[in-house]
Amino acid sequence: MSIHAPSPAPVTPQAERLRITEIFLSLQGESRSVGWPTVFVRLTGCPLRCGYCDTEYAFTGGEWMSLEAVLAQVASHGVHHVTVTGGEPLAQRACLELLTRLCDAGYEVSLETSGALDVAAVDPRVVKVMDLKTPASGEAGRNRYENLGYLSLKDQVKFVICDRADYEWARQTVATHDLTARCEVLFSPSYGQLAPRDLADWIVADRLPVRFQLQLHKILWGEEQGR
Numbered sequence: 001m002s003i004h005a006p007s008p009a010p011v012t013p014q015a016e017r018l019r020i021t022e023i024f025l026s027l028q029g030e031s032r033s034v035g036w037p038t039v040f041v042r043l044t045g046c047p048l049r050c051g052y053c054d055t056e057y058a059f060t061g062g063e064w065m066s067l068e069a070v071l072a073q074v075a076s077h078g079v080h081h082v083t084v085t086g087g088e089p090l091a092q093r094a095c096l097e098l099l100t101r102l103c104d105a106g107y108e109v110s111l112e113t114s115g116a117l118d119v120a121a122v123d124p125r126v127v128k129v130m131d132l133k134t135p136a137s138g139e140a141g142r143n144r145y146e147n148l149g150y151l152s153l154k155d156q157v158k159f160v161i162c163d164r165a166d167y168e169w170a171r172q173t174v175a176t177h178d179l180t181a182r183c184e185v186l187f188s189p190s191y192g193q194l195a196p197r198d199l200a201d202w203i204v205a206d207r208l209p210v211r212f213q214l215q216l217h218k219i220l221w222g223e224e225q226g227r
Contacts, residue, residue, distance in 0.1 A: 017064050017065060018065055018067065019044040020065045021058040021087065023040065023073050025038070029216040030186070031112075031158070031213075038081040040082075041098070042085050043086045043089040044086075045059065045088065046088040051137055055086070067098055070098060071101060080108055084099060103123050111128050115132055115147055116143065128156070129155070130147060130151070134170060140169075148182060151183045155184070159187050163194060167199065167202050180210070186213050188212075188213050
């Protein structure tokens with residue numbers, strides 16, 4: 001009698017995982033949804049090194065979590081708005097699946113991205129809040145202008161302005177790419193580098209059709225992590 005070895009167990013793909021720096025509940029401090037109670041999912045890692053970065057603690061470390069664990073933690077906070085941020089969240093492949101799963105669960109989902117990585121595959125239900133890096137950031141050469149073609153009127157482009165030269169560059173970039181016809185445009189003063197009133201005065205003087213914004217969370221809580 002021949003003896004047959006048992007068939008090997010089927011190989012199943014490893015569950016999608018993400019390296020997470022933190023998940024926390026706060027108020028949205030920027031963008032069109034400013035002021036809404038929001039769960040922030042901050043992914044670890046970023047290929048950029050902007051001079052004004054305020055989340056350097058997210059460059060390394062973090063904890064590996066399954067998508068199911070992330071979704072469960074988001075649900076535990078009991079709010080409707082979710083922002084996926086970083087670091088640069090799109091640097092992790094599984095971020096795209098997380099965004100889709102959050103939309104499927106009925107959340108109002110936004111993605112904060114540097115604009116240096118391809119956004120073509122981002123679920124169209126997600127509100128993209130995309131930076132264009134100014135010269136003073138040190139990373140203007142990383143801007144991926146092809147991404148502008150994937151923006152809609154519900155999306156937003158953000159410029160963090162460090163000085164007058166940044167402002168002039170941003171103003172010209174808005175005009176060159178006709179950004180106000182594509183999406184909402186946000187101008188923010190770099191925290192601690194440019195007086196907010198100066199930027200506000202420049203926008204008013206030029207009648208520039210952009211939205212001035214301050215970082216609400218920094219007005220309320222300063223540099224406190226997880227806010």
